[in-house]
Amino acid sequence: MSSPPGRPLxxxxxxxxxxxASLRIAGSQIAAVGKAPKRGDLIVDLQGDxxxxxxxxxxxxxxxxxxxALRFGGQYHHAREWIADVDAHRRADPAFExxxxxxxxxxxxxxxxxxxxxxxxxxxxxxxxxxxxxNPNYPIQVVQRYGWSHSLYIDxxxxxxxxxxxxxxxxxxxxxAAEGLDQEAADEVQRLDxxxxxxxxxxxxxxxxxxxxxxxxxxxxxxxxIWCPSSNxxxxxxxxxxxxxxxxxxxxxxxxxRLSGARDLLEELRVAGTxxxxxxxxxxxxxxxxxxxxxxxxxRGALKVGxxxxxxxxxAGLPLARATRADVRLVLLNGAVRYGDRHYAELMARxxxxxxxxxxxxxxxxxxxxxxxxxxxxxGEPGLELPDALGRAA
Ligand SMILES: [Zn+2]
Numbered sequence: 001m002s003s004p005p006g007r008p009l010x011x012x013x014x015x016x017x018x019x020x021a022s023l024r025i026a027g028s029q030i031a032a033v034g035k036a037p038k039r040g041d042l043i044v045d046l047q048g049d050x051x052x053x054x055x056x057x058x059x060x061x062x063x064x065x066x067x068x069a070l071r072f073g074g075q076y077h078h079a080r081e082w083i084a085d086v087d088a089h090r091r092a093d094p095a096f097e098x099x100x101x102x103x104x105x106x107x108x109x110x111x112x113x114x115x116x117x118x119x120x121x122x123x124x125x126x127x128x129x130x131x132x133x134x135n136p137n138y139p140i141q142v143v144q145r146y147g148w149s150h151s152l153y154i155d156x157x158x159x160x161x162x163x164x165x166x167x168x169x170x171x172x173x174x175x176x177a178a179e180g181l182d183q184e185a186a187d188e189v190q191r192l193d194x195x196x197x198x199x200x201x202x203x204x205x206x207x208x209x210x211x212x213x214x215x216x217x218x219x220x221x222x223x224x225x226i227w228c229p230s231s232n233x234x235x236x237x238x239x240x241x242x243x244x245x246x247x248x249x250x251x252x253x254x255x256x257x258r259l260s261g262a263r264d265l266l267e268e269l270r271v272a273g274t275x276x277x278x279x280x281x282x283x284x285x286x287x288x289x290x291x292x293x294x295x296x297x298x299x300r301g302a303l304k305v306g307x308x309x310x311x312x313x314x315x316a317g318l319p320l321a322r323a324t325r326a327d328v329r330l331v332l333l334n335g336a337v338r339y340g341d342r343h344y345a346e347l348m349a350r351x352x353x354x355x356x357x358x359x360x361x362x363x364x365x366x367x368x369x370x371x372x373x374x375x376x377x378x379x380g381e382p383g384l385e386l387p388d389a390l391g392r393a394a
Pocket of ligand 1: 059060061126176205256257
């Protein structure tokens with residue numbers, strides 16, 4: 001894996017909220033903000049490039065991202081209709097079935113890579129915490145402490161209540177709900193409330209059917225909403241009304257899987273950015289500070305002393321909603337170089353820690369640990385070119 005730099009480093013001339021500043025990293029943590037470099041630091045001049053916390057994707061199904069996107073052209077009334085269509089498609093389409101048959105471990109690598117290339121350093125995975133998702137060499141960090149249920153319509157009242165009750169109150173508990181336009185979808189939040197499952201650690205994914213009164217109830221309960229507009233627009237032709245909850249800091253942005261969602265979190269931000277009134281600072285909060293708080297991740301999502309050195313660097317002046325993964329100049333995960341431009345990798349990491357690749361036609365570097373994971377995977381990532389045979393890229 002890429003190693004953290006052997007000595008502390010200070011980024012200077014970084015564009016951060018509030019202006020040009022410096023940021024010091026020691027080991028895997030942010031050690032200072034706005035202070036001059038210390039003697040002996042490696043100094044990396046960003047020349048005005050944007051420096052942000054690594055992004056947090058609040059909803060994904062990491063094992064489903066190498067499957068072909070499914071666009072049936074239908075508009076659904078409830079997510080259960082979509083799931084029935086996916087099941088029918090799976091039985092009828094050998095190519096899709098073959099992509100499902102690829103080993104889950106290989107598909108999980110693609111899910112991690114999808115997120116890393118878009119500047120994401122932490123993902124809330126909605127499924128079991130498979131062992132490889134706790135491996136430090138996995139491309140990104142996965143939230144480790146969470147409870148989850150798929151939904152009321154899959155798990156049933158008793159299963160949902162059991163899931164909620166078995167989740168510690170200081171862990172987030174996450175469930176798909178109100179994912180649709182019909183009465184069933186509209187009733188789900190009230191059902192969760194009646195089951196005792198609408199509490200401060202509850203995070204509802206989607207919420208398309210929520211009306212104003214229900215959003216007020218969600219807010220009064222101290223709960224939050226994970227918003228996945230691309231997936232909602234794909235399935236229902238509309239998305240959740242989120243303005244009031246965003247203003248209260250109760251919304252995090254997620255991609256969902258590529259089956260129904262955007263290619264990655266940067267594309268999701270582009271879709272979110274089309275909602276009137278969402279400025280750059282608000283969009284950033286949906287994938288950093290607000291997301292970290294809702295997911296009970298106190299050690300990330302902000303550029304503060306003592307938080308993890310999970311860092312995203314974008315070109316000077318580039319808004320999140322206009323950035324693509326080929327624009328990403330650097331991703332640091334716990335202080336280690338994972339993805340970005342050769343210019344920064346050469347300054348900050350050993351040559352053995354990364355290798356040249358191309359992403360969407362642009363020259364980039366990728367951490368050696370990630371390339372090693374890709375070495376045996378049959379499930380590839382469209383748009384990623386390794387310079388040599390897989391596994392010999394370095
Ligand atoms: Zn989902």
